[in-house]
Amino acid sequence: MGIRERKERERERRRQQIIVAAKRVFCEKGFNRATMEDIAKEAELSPGTLYLYFKNKDELYASLSLRILQYLIIRLEHVNSNSELNAEERVDALVEAMFDVYDFDPLIIINLFHLQSSETLKNLSEEMLGEIENLSRKSLSAIADVFRKGIDEKIVLDRHPYALADIFWAMFSGVILWESSKKIINDDKDYLKDTLRAAFEIFTRGIKCQGTLQ
Amino acid sequence: MGIRERKERERERRRQQIIVAAKRVFCEKGFNRATMEDIAKEAELSPGTLYLYFKNKDELYASLSLRILQYLIIRLEHVNSNSELNAEERVDALVEAMFDVYDFDPLIIINLFHLQSSETLKNLSEEMLGEIENLSRKSLSAIADVFRKGIDEKIVLDRHPYALADIFWAMFSGVILWESSKKIINDDKDYLKDTLRAAFEIFTRGIKCQGTLQ
Amino acid sequence: MGIRERKERERERRRQQIIVAAKRVFCEKGFNRATMEDIAKEAELSPGTLYLYFKNKDELYASLSLRILQYLIIRLEHVNSNSELNAEERVDALVEAMFDVYDFDPLIIINLFHLQSSETLKNLSEEMLGEIENLSRKSLSAIADVFRKGIDEKIVLDRHPYALADIFWAMFSGVILWESSKKIINDDKDYLKDTLRAAFEIFTRGIKCQGTLQ
Amino acid sequence: MGIRERKERERERRRQQIIVAAKRVFCEKGFNRATMEDIAKEAELSPGTLYLYFKNKDELYASLSLRILQYLIIRLEHVNSNSELNAEERVDALVEAMFDVYDFDPLIIINLFHLQSSETLKNLSEEMLGEIENLSRKSLSAIADVFRKGIDEKIVLDRHPYALADIFWAMFSGVILWESSKKIINDDKDYLKDTLRAAFEIFTRGIKCQGTLQ
DNA sequence: GATGAATGAGTATTCATTCAT
DNA sequence: TATGAATGAATACTCATTCAT
Numbered sequence: 001m002g003i004r005e006r007k008e009r010e011r012e013r014r015r016q017q018i019i020v021a022a023k024r025v026f027c028e029k030g031f032n033r034a035t036m037e038d039i040a041k042e043a044e045l046s047p048g049t050l051y052l053y054f055k056n057k058d059e060l061y062a063s064l065s066l067r068i069l070q071y072l073i074i075r076l077e078h079v080n081s082n083s084e085l086n087a088e089e090r091v092d093a094l095v096e097a098m099f100d101v102y103d104f105d106p107l108i109i110i111n112l113f114h115l116q117s118s119e120t121l122k123n124l125s126e127e128m129l130g131e132i133e134n135l136s137r138k139s140l141s142a143i144a145d146v147f148r149k150g151i152d153e154k155i156v157l158d159r160h161p162y163a164l165a166d167i168f169w170a171m172f173s174g175v176i177l178w179e180s181s182k183k184i185i186n187d188d189k190d191y192l193k194d195t196l197r198a199a200f201e202i203f204t205r206g207i208k209c210q211g212t213l214q
Numbered sequence: 215m216g217i218r219e220r221k222e223r224e225r226e227r228r229r230q231q232i233i234v235a236a237k238r239v240f241c242e243k244g245f246n247r248a249t250m251e252d253i254a255k256e257a258e259l260s261p262g263t264l265y266l267y268f269k270n271k272d273e274l275y276a277s278l279s280l281r282i283l284q285y286l287i288i289r290l291e292h293v294n295s296n297s298e299l300n301a302e303e304r305v306d307a308l309v310e311a312m313f314d315v316y317d318f319d320p321l322i323i324i325n326l327f328h329l330q331s332s333e334t335l336k337n338l339s340e341e342m343l344g345e346i347e348n349l350s351r352k353s354l355s356a357i358a359d360v361f362r363k364g365i366d367e368k369i370v371l372d373r374h375p376y377a378l379a380d381i382f383w384a385m386f387s388g389v390i391l392w393e394s395s396k397k398i399i400n401d402d403k404d405y406l407k408d409t410l411r412a413a414f415e416i417f418t419r420g421i422k423c424q425g426t427l428q
Numbered sequence: 429m430g431i432r433e434r435k436e437r438e439r440e441r442r443r444q445q446i447i448v449a450a451k452r453v454f455c456e457k458g459f460n461r462a463t464m465e466d467i468a469k470e471a472e473l474s475p476g477t478l479y480l481y482f483k484n485k486d487e488l489y490a491s492l493s494l495r496i497l498q499y500l501i502i503r504l505e506h507v508n509s510n511s512e513l514n515a516e517e518r519v520d521a522l523v524e525a526m527f528d529v530y531d532f533d534p535l536i537i538i539n540l541f542h543l544q545s546s547e548t549l550k551n552l553s554e555e556m557l558g559e560i561e562n563l564s565r566k567s568l569s570a571i572a573d574v575f576r577k578g579i580d581e582k583i584v585l586d587r588h589p590y591a592l593a594d595i596f597w598a599m600f601s602g603v604i605l606w607e608s609s610k611k612i613i614n615d616d617k618d619y620l621k622d623t624l625r626a627a628f629e630i631f632t633r634g635i636k637c638q639g640t641l642q
Numbered sequence: 643m644g645i646r647e648r649k650e651r652e653r654e655r656r657r658q659q660i661i662v663a664a665k666r667v668f669c670e671k672g673f674n675r676a677t678m679e680d681i682a683k684e685a686e687l688s689p690g691t692l693y694l695y696f697k698n699k700d701e702l703y704a705s706l707s708l709r710i711l712q713y714l715i716i717r718l719e720h721v722n723s724n725s726e727l728n729a730e731e732r733v734d735a736l737v738e739a740m741f742d743v744y745d746f747d748p749l750i751i752i753n754l755f756h757l758q759s760s761e762t763l764k765n766l767s768e769e770m771l772g773e774i775e776n777l778s779r780k781s782l783s784a785i786a787d788v789f790r791k792g793i794d795e796k797i798v799l800d801r802h803p804y805a806l807a808d809i810f811w812a813m814f815s816g817v818i819l820w821e822s823s824k825k826i827i828n829d830d831k832d833y834l835k836d837t838l839r840a841a842f843e844i845f846t847r848g849i850k851c852q853g854t855l856q
Numbered sequence: 857g858a859t860g861a862a863t864g865a866g867t868a869t870t871c872a873t874t875c876a877t
Numbered sequence: 878t879a880t881g882a883a884t885g886a887a888t889a890c891t892c893a894t895t896c897a898t
Contacts, residue, residue: 014861029333030331032246032333033333035887035888035889036888036889036890037888037889040864045862045863046862046863046864047863047864047889047890048862048863048865048890048891048892049861049862049864050890051889051890051891052861052862056889056890057889057890113327113391113395116395116396117244117395119244119246119247157416159412163408163409163412166389166392166393166409167385167389167409167412167413167416169392170385170391170392170393170409170413171381171384171388171389171413172388173388173391173392174384174385174386174387174388174389174391175380175381175384175388177327177387177388177391178380178383178384178387178388179380179384181327181330181331182330194377195380195381195384198373198377198378198381199381199384199385201420202371202381202417202420202421203416203417203420204420205419205420205421206415206416206417206418206419206421207416207420249870249871250871250872250873251871251872251881254881259879259880260879260880260881261871261872261873261880261881262873262874262875262879262881262882263878263879263880263881265872265873265874266878266879270873271871271872271873442882457761458759458761460674460761461761463867463868464867464868465867465868468885473883473884474883474884474885475868475869475884475885476869476870476871476883476884476885476886477882477883477884477885479868479869479870480882480883484868484869485867485868485869541755541819541823544823544824545672545823547672547674547675585844587840591836591837591840594817594820594821595813595817595837595840595841595844597820598813598816598817598819598821598837598841599809599812599816599817599841600816601816601819601820602812602813602814602815602816602817602819602820603808603813605755605812605815605819606808606811606812606815606816607808609755609758609759610758622805623808623809623812626801626805626806626809627809627812629848630799630809630845630848630849631844631845631848632848633847633848633849634843634844634845634846634847634849635847635848677891677892677893678892678893678894679860679892679893682860687858687859688858688859688860689859689860689892689893689894690858690859690860690861690894690895690896691857691858691859691860693893693894693895694857694858698893698894699892699893
């Protein structure tokens, strides 16, 4: 391992250290009430150091979302590349993948919405904006691919695959957001998962061509 | 009408005037970038006056959401009180009601999530918190009632009505949030409505007992 | 006096109060080391209040310069409008006027240079930029007028009046800056005035047509 | 050449390398907006290295001025040591020298004023302060010498030579500063030189004893 | 000597909220 | 009631300087 590579690795380690600290602080306080100093303290670094790794607060925040999008894509591509599955099993695998994503980071998905707010987007670098868009496209495209196969095999409603993917994603994030927003009353994660499971079941039933499956 | 009542009426008029102005400003600038002075200007009042009608910025913001919740409840109760409808028609009427709500205020529904963030809730008075909780419960209860009837008549999956209501609401708001978040690329309101319609269709199909309907 | 006029007067009073405080602080600490909080304290106001009267630090600073330019112009116009003076007396009156300006505010003239730095100019409002340019033009024009008369009467070198005005002004400010910069060694204001006087004398001799005077 | 001497030479080379880079950056961005990192990059060194050669930013900045003062003195001493010139020719040679100095570094002369600001001086080492004072004295003394000879020969006004030198220098720098400050409107270097030439002419006429010359 | 990552003090500016009128 | 001037706490971000390697 060359010296350059080692440095790069060290740098990436620091980035992750900061991201982890930021995640904790953002989760606890929310975006606006979390200060850069809070995050620096949590990461046991000085405020200035944060700016060596992230252009500004918004870009640090966006990095959190990027991480889950990357995980999501890996998981989705794994579903699509598994040629042993038939269309129906693939839909089920998709649902499983979403559960994994939720387990990977139950809180950060909420942030994906904050990320999308135009307030935030204005402060991001072209590079990061491009990456967000790219990853968003990729993940939606991967979801659509699952449905496309089902449509081809005529076991899924003949809707545009992207439209189904949109609805699937909207339902997924809608349940998480909605159930999370009730957390003040009920912080029971199992309840959320149950709802998620039920929602996926209803969705899966809803998209199936009549009589074909069950 | 006594003098006291007249005053109360006048006071309510002012509140509405401020709420309308706030809505415009929040929609245009988002919560954080909208200043109390902006809102005061839009309402043609002075900043100080706003505080005679609302405890603070968060409470003013919450009032916007209260308004749509009230509309939602009226609409839902209308669905439930219409004894001419059978269970299936009632589900359809529910869907129609949600479209009305969306038309009533397409933007403010996004705010319901901001409202729920713990950041905001901390600044609200007990009274307002109570009212939010009350209205939320009521509306969810009304949605659940629609499904309960369907379950009773065995044309809807035998799930807990509240669970179905949760999923229904989550899908509704999920689609709106998700499609809205794509607005940078696609600000087409019809597309959103189409997705909403498709989502409702899938949901409706998904909750129906096999073989029962269509 | 209407209520509006009274308010306007009050507002102007506050502006002056801030300008006076700012002048003291800028003189003592220099532009960069003077903080807005320093100035606020000196003016017995809060930092926020400063921003009700001046857009930013640069604009507050620029206001100081505006004040002396205004005084300068009044003084110069007085010289030009005095029809009793012949060309030679008018040059002498010009010199006297410059002494007055120096007495009016010996320190702030140094600021005119800081003001002109492109760093500063970028932060000024269009309005203020326009006013600065306008006043600068006017004052130089007034100086040129003095020389124009002398040229017409053939007792002053036949140079472009504006060129003479430029040199006159450059010498004036050059002497002040140069002598002031030596203040660490010699803070004697009389010495500065003596040098100024000598400089003006040399200038006056230098611009006179040969043989014409003395 | 011993090893020590070689090292010293190497060290001086580096200093010059940094000074040259600093000059470029300061000219482009101004003192405050130029960061040590900018300069380090321009010099193709690391920020830390700059501090091996200069105590701090102010001292680096001051070094730039020292360089021009050194050039100025060499040029002035050359004028004084040329015994072939009579007093009048010497004044002309002085003027020529100043043009050379301006050509040597048209921009850095502006910095001499920044240097003198008490803000800056406080951060300089005793040694550097001493050198600045020493060089300033020397250069002024050399200018005064030119005039002294003229006074002795009674072709220049019988003023204190230092007073004349002060005025001469003030006019020189005043013209440069003043014309430079107008650069936003007119970045014409020839115009500046023309003004400088005219200013010197007026000054030269102004200091001459009546009837003696021309 | 040289590096450059890390530091952390320093500050302009904003804006929700108050209160004298 | 209504005003709107004044407040002052709060914070993102910069950059000269240091020091372990």
